[in-house]
Amino acid sequence: KNEVEQSPQNLTAQEGEFITINCSYSVGISALHWLQQHPGGGIVSLFMLSSGKKKHGRLIATINIQEKHSSLHITASHPRDSAVYICAVSRVSRLTFGEGTQLTVNP
Amino acid sequence: EPEVTQTPSHQVTQMGQEVILRCVPISNHLYFYWYRQILGQKVEFLVSFYNNEISEKSEIFDDQFSVERPDGSNFTLKIRSTKLEDSAMYFCASSRGGGSNTEAFFGQGTRLTVV
Numbered sequence: 677k678n679e680v681e682q683s684p685q686n687l688t689a690q691e692g693e694f695i696t697i698n699c700s701y702s703v704g705i706s707a708l709h710w711l712q713q714h715p716g717g718g719i720v721s722l723f724m725l726s727s728g729k730k731k732h733g734r735l736i737a738t739i740n741i742q743e744k745h746s747s748l749h750i751t752a753s754h755p756r757d758s759a760v761y762i763c764a765v766s767r768v769s770r771l772t773f774g775e776g777t778q779l780t781v782n783p
Numbered sequence: 784e785p786e787v788t789q790t791p792s793h794q795v796t797q798m799g800q801e802v803i804l805r806c807v808p809i810s811n812h813l814y815f816y817w818y819r820q821i822l823g824q825k826v827e828f829l830v831s832f833y834n835n836e837i838s839e840k841s842e843i844f845d846d847q848f849s850v851e852r853p854d855g856s857n858f859t860l861k862i863r864s865t866k867l868e869d870s871a872m873y874f875c876a877s878s879r880g881g882g883s884n885t886e887a888f889f890g891q892g893t894r895l896t897v898v
Contacts, residue, residue: 709886709887711889716891717820717872717891717892717894718889718890718891718892719826719874719889719892720889721886721887721888721889724886762825762826764826768839769814769816769831769833769838769839769881770816770828770831770839770841771816771818771826771828771887772828773825773826773827774825775824775825776825
């Protein structure tokens with residue numbers, strides 16, 4: 677069983693829709709990260725959180741430490757949000773990654 | 784905005800050849816990492832590096848791999864004798880601190896193709 681599980685694996689939405697991507701983990705962590713990977717391959721950090729909720733523009737990330745669960749929400753989705761969204765957890769000096777969620781937002 | 788820079792962006796090499804992947808971390812960062820992503824798979828940790836030595840490595844990081852900080856700016860990953868299964872995207876990352884609550888910044892990656 678993977679230490680970090682994401683759902684769904686693939687998500688197609690229409691422009692303007694509210695999107696939720698979920699992440700569950702099975703190990704003790706110090707922080708959880710949400711990252712974005714574009715088709716060219718580069719990885720960009722979106723959020724790092726260890727409790728509560730963070731917001732940046734149209735993106736919101738939440739974490740529930742007791743339930744070992746985090747969600748990434750995108751409000752008013754846009755085609756430029758199309759990318760792979762990856763959940764990763766910090767343990768010691770390494771990040772352990774989930775499989776990623778491929779998001780496609782159609783105009 | 785400071786960024787992690789990786790070169791080359793794409794390298795093709797013959798099986799058995801040595802390759803060196805190069806990274807310039809963000810200048811005031813002290814911790815450096817290599818990750819890899821085989822096509823269609825998730826990103827995997829290879830190694831972390833601090834104060835001129837390896838601080839942690841994964842089971843993937845065997846004797847074929849080595850890392851070095853040859854000067855004050857570069858951080859390199861060497862694969863001594865490449866195998867077909869080494870074909871992957873290799874990401875360098877750096878962070879200011881080494882605690883697990885420190886954000887890591889990633890480079891754009893080097894796509895290594897072993898033929």
